[in-house]
Amino acid sequence: MPKYYEEKEEDTRACAGIREDFKACLLEHDCVVKEGKLPSECLKEGHCKALQTSFFECKRSMIDTRSRFRGRKGY
Numbered sequence: 001m002p003k004y005y006e007e008k009e010e011d012t013r014a015c016a017g018i019r020e021d022f023k024a025c026l027l028e029h030d031c032v033v034k035e036g037k038l039p040s041e042c043l044k045e046g047h048c049k050a051l052q053t054s055f056f057e058c059k060r061s062m063i064d065t066r067s068r069f070r071g072r073k074g075y
Contacts, residue, residue: 014058014059014062015055015058015059015062018051018054018055018058019055021051022048022051022052022054022055025047025048025051026039026042026043026047026048027039029042029047029048031045031047
């Protein structure tokens with residue numbers, strides 16, 4: 001589930017919930033926190049892969065021409 005905070009501005013961009021979860025997963029992962037690596041390096045190692053795939057699918061559904069008929073997926 002997306003993490004929303006009262007003091008934050010509301011993100012109205014598409015896939016905002018998945019974007020927030022993906023970002024939090026990377027920044028809170030042991031690879032970044034304990035080992036001091038960059039989030040991009042941890043991503044290449046395969047961490048938070050499920051959220052990365054979900055975020056990609058959400059963004060891809062926005063440009064998919066079939067979605068004009070089916071509608072965007074409700075992420």
